[in-house]
Amino acid sequence: MDTDKLAALGGIKLFEGLPQAQLQSLAGIAQLRRCKAGETLFEAGQPGTHLFAVVSGKVRVFRASLSGKEQVLHVFTGGEAFAEVPVFEGKTYPASAQALEDSELLSIPRKGFVELLRRDPELALGVMALLSARLRAFVGQIAQLSLKEVPERLAGYLLLLRSAQGRDELTLDLPKGQIASYLGTIPETLSRAIKKLSEQGLIEVLGSRVRILDPEGLARLAEADR
Amino acid sequence: MDTDKLAALGGIKLFEGLPQAQLQSLAGIAQLRRCKAGETLFEAGQPGTHLFAVVSGKVRVFRASLSGKEQVLHVFTGGEAFAEVPVFEGKTYPASAQALEDSELLSIPRKGFVELLRRDPELALGVMALLSARLRAFVGQIAQLSLKEVPERLAGYLLLLRSAQGRDELTLDLPKGQIASYLGTIPETLSRAIKKLSEQGLIEVLGSRVRILDPEGLARLAEADR
């Protein structure tokens, strides 16, 4: 039945507070899908037919260049929806998506979703809020990439993690290579940036465990420019 | 009266096809405002109270670093709406805005606009399409910044202008310094990139007039990575 789909839909933040009837009709059109780590969900440039949501697992959205360099745009985890852009344009996916871990996903066809939006203004407002938040994040990312250097970007990222995890002993949520790609650099350079922050006494790193020693110092660095 | 406001509102693409009644109620809350070249409309971090639309003139939206370096995110001209992000979050403007020329603007308070959205699903869909288009553009910009070098970004920008202006004799729509800032670099570097493309026989530049000599070559370059 749709009961597992319903449960999965209920766990998506975007659909919180949606009346039962709407959830039902979503369950009618949504597909529940399992995929393995490393699996590609879609590629930049392909026609964008579906909206996705992560039930469990982890998905990265990125752009690749011909030479194989990649820029991570965002990593989505349980409860988050993504790939909304082509829903409203009927065009292609602007980026590629790949599962980082074994994951469960919901995929919702564009057509039906738009119908739902037309009928439920509150959901529409939720979507607009989501898109806006994404825009805000991208504005920040663009500014970081062009205005700051790698150690500063790293400092910003660590502070973000800190506020997400709510303490000073962090666990890196991604392999370092992926973090490098998110910060717009390569593993070698990230490695050196980590060393630099460590030498300055701002952090302490052991594998994927990071201890924030000097949050204010990090914040100062993250704001700083040369 | 509101007749000039109505005319101005009618010229905004986002509001095209809006029923007369809705336009009226928009006119009731919108402010028509004139501002001079160089004037700042709002700054990143300020509480975002208004949505804007350009009636005439030109506005740039950008982020500045403390040291005075700036990254242009977008330049808006007649008929375009901007600063939608804080409307749906009630938070701050993620970037700053400044008039590049003497301009006429509409400013629409957040509150009333959200009301309107609740009542008109078609407008809401229009807003979502707008936000999505913006996201797509930002994805492209992020990829360019981190995956390509300056001459390649310039090639992409020129091709964009070409398709916007519909011919091979282009007029640069911005002073070169602003173009540099949009491309994530500085005037000196842009100048050298222009020289490089010229020497390769791809373009011919005289002041702010550019002639595209080899569109395919430019396209190849724009796609290329090292």
Added chain:
DNA sequence: CGGCTGATTGAATCAGATCAACTGCTGTGG
């Protein structure tokens, strides 16, 4: 005619990418 701003050119410097070697870890198969 100065004086200002925008643009260009040259030389020096620097952050980050590249290339290459090496470490350590994990998981698989002999």
Added chain:
DNA sequence: CCACAGCAGTTGATCTGATTCAATCAGCCG
């Protein structure tokens, strides 16, 4: 159970694209 393949991460040496600093030039307005 150990060996070795393979991948993630680190470290060092070098190279290069871009920024910085400085000087010059062109156009424009008062």
